[in-house]
Amino acid sequence: MVESKDAQTQPPCLPGGLVPMEQWEIPEISVHRSLKDGLHHILVQLHMAGDDGAFQSLDDLPDLSDQQRQRFAPEPDFSALAQALAQKIEQNRAESANPRAVALLVAPPFSGVREALARWPLANIAGGAPGEGHCVIAPPQNLLMNEDEAAHWWDAQELTRPWVIPELADFWLRHMSGLALIRELFRRIAAGDAGQGIVGCSSWCWQFWVNYIPDLNLAPSTPAPLDSSLLGAWLAHLSERNSRPPVTARMTHDGRYVLPLDEQIDGEKVKRSGLLRDLAATSRGNGGVALAIWRRALRAEPEEGAEGASPQSTDQSDQNSRKQSRCCWVIPLDQLSLPIMPQSRERSVGFVLHALLLHDGLDETALELVTGISPHQLSHALSRLARAEIIARSEYSGRWHVTALGYPTTRRHLQTWGFPVDAF
Structure with a gap:
């Protein structure tokens, strides 16, 4: 992968800086991950993968609340x-x-x-x-x-x-x-x-x-595309917004560390997870897509004061809460439930998705104009894609957009269906 020579000196909000477009390269993906993704895509095409192929982690940790999600993985500045x-x-x-x-x-x-x-x-x-x-x-x-x-x-x-x-x-x-x-x-x-x-x-x-x-x-x-190291540094930077201390993120199934990126924690060498490498490859180095997947993968233990928490003194509870507030868990990508493209024999779904990406979002009137799809067909396609979390409608503009979580499968399916795709 090509990175700018002074990648380490780039501002944390723009890791890797800017590169000429012709030097952009997708982050390396492990052979194991590539084979698994390819097999899953084939199964979907053959209608052999269910709409809910994910399974619950053994730890059964709860999803983050909106407040926790903003604390661990806020939107970029x-x-x-x-x-x-x-x-x-x-x-x-x-x-x-x-x-x-x-x-x-x-x-x-x-x-x-x-x-x-x-x-x-x-x-x-x-x-x-x-x-x-x-x-x-x-x-x-x-x-x-x-x-x-x-x-x-x-x-x-x-x-x-x-x-x-x-x-x-x-x-x-x-x-x-x-x-x-x-x-x-x-x-x-x-x-x-x-x-x-x-x-x-x-x-x-x-x-x-x-x-x-x-x-x-x-x-x-x-x-510049975000490889595992740049992506990890960027996610850590986001978690430290508003002068917060660094977040610690560990895998739910084996306890390996994802963040921080330090080789040693509290003076001891730690075992690191390969999740950042797979996340960088799955998102094709796209920070916004990686962040959306990261936010969905995060889990947290119930905070003190929540239902089922054991009673403690106020001082001890506050101390544990502060410590716990900077520690979260990450489920493996294999266990993550991401949007799946709805099956359809009509090409209208592909025309709609391609038009939305070409124009960075459109309303129904413009979609009818650029796709030539009838209002009835368009309404049906939009409804199916929205239910699958592939697209969403902006309450502010009224325009439909492909979602960040739905983007990887959208790009892959458009390429499979023969639509011209971007270089990223």
């Missing part, structure tokens, strides 16, 4: 990620003999790039004032335009000052009249008429456009 990306982009521009006016960041879903770029005006860029001179360009409500309308729309944008587009997938629809905005933007970037900007782009959106316009020469960068 996207504002900090925005600052890290800003510093890295400015550093790359300063070190380049011929810096590009528009920097392109291509990343797989759930990488956090979109969320970070949306906070770009608040990022402290190169030591300057937060948001100094930068503006976020939002897409128009109507994406169906001809070439003249697209050119007029871009003329009205403030491209004379530094700008940022959090997600390019929001600017198009896979429809004859839905391509003009991005075509015009790429034309202006190639001609040097787009000013200085930052473009975030989903890897699935990029896969479409780099094939639609093969001569694109934008030299995209991407967050």
Whole structure:
């Protein structure tokens, strides 16, 4: 796997830093894990795997409460990620003999790039004032335009000052009249008429456009893939948010340590689990997917004061509670119940999932437009996928998205069904 030479000096919220897209490689996977995943996928295709192939761990530890989950594995700080990306982009521009006016960041879903770029005006860029001179360009409500309308729309944008587009997938629809905005933007970037900007782009959106316009020469960068060591450091960093002490995570079935990454704990050498290696491979180095799986795999012993806890003095109870609050358990990935793709003889499920990934989420109206599926078929497909936890609808935007937990099986099935997939 290729990592940046100064991986150890990268900010903890961006482990591995940014790498040229062509240097991205999937983390190594153990032969044992690869064979097990491949066999399970074949069984699913042959209808020989049940919808609930997971089994309860022998320890039967309870799932985490929402409060515990936020304590052990909180969501990333996207504002900090925005600052890290800003510093890295400015550093790359300063070190380049011929810096590009528009920097392109291509990343797989759930990488956090979109969320970070949306906070770009608040990022402290190169030591300057937060948001100094930068503006976020939002897409128009109507994406169906001809070439003249697209050119007029871009003329009205403030491209004379530094700008940022959090997600390019929001600017198009896979429809004859839905391509003009991005075509015009790429034309202006190639001609040097787009000013200085930052473009975030989903890897699935990029896969479409780099094939639609093969001569694109934008030299995209991407967050480095998380191998086992980078993933472990990142998960530990997340657990230490708000100045909390490091978390200790051990496997439920054999007690081996997952976190911390230290070779010795309390002066004694510890036996380490291979879970981080398998988690990095299962998620294909995608931090957001790995975090979703990690959060589902975490277990905790009942806290003091919960039903069934033995009575203790208040001081002893508080002391044990504080100690226990930083220790959790992890069930093996084999015992984890993850979303399973519903069986269907119709290709409508594949068309829906592929469209959602190409556009980083769509509502029903847009899905009908880009897939050509009837409202009845679409409603049925969305309902089945939602029940299987493959997709979910945003209460804020009303758009459907593939879930982080459902993404690994979605990508794998789309590839099996013959759909073009991203490079990540």
